[in-house]
Amino acid sequence: MGMDFSSALQAVKEGRRIARSGWNGAGQFVIMAGGYHLDEVRPGSKYAEAGITGPVTIQPHLDLRNTQGNMQPGWVPSQGDLFATDWIIV
Numbered sequence: 001m002g003m004d005f006s007s008a009l010q011a012v013k014e015g016r017r018i019a020r021s022g023w024n025g026a027g028q029f030v031i032m033a034g035g036y037h038l039d040e041v042r043p044g045s046k047y048a049e050a051g052i053t054g055p056v057t058i059q060p061h062l063d064l065r066n067t068q069g070n071m072q073p074g075w076v077p078s079q080g081d082l083f084a085t086d087w088i089i090v
Contacts, residue, residue, distance in 0.1 A: 005077065008087035012062065017090040020081065025067035029090045030075055035060035 003011075008018045017029040037057045041047040047056065064075035 002084075002086035002088055004085050005082050005087060008089075011089050018087055019090050020084055021086040021088050022084065027065065027069065028067055029065050030062050031065070032060055033063040033073065034058040 002021055012018050012030060012032045015032070017031055019029040035058070037055065039055055041052055041056055061073065062075045062077075064072045066072055
């Protein structure tokens, strides 16, 4: 039995992996990432290349693992995702 997006969002905030049972791509899921503080950015990172130094907070956000196994940072649910009731915990 699936759940609505608000229940899935609560689950992902608790560290669970969520997905839509209606997604065609095998192995896809969404996680919450970020939500931590860095005293210094990693040398060679895109933050460092952009001249960002010192303390930085990485705000919480959603990341999607796609069918190729790559992580897509900053995933945003579609209107269909928001109103779907086929969300599951993976």
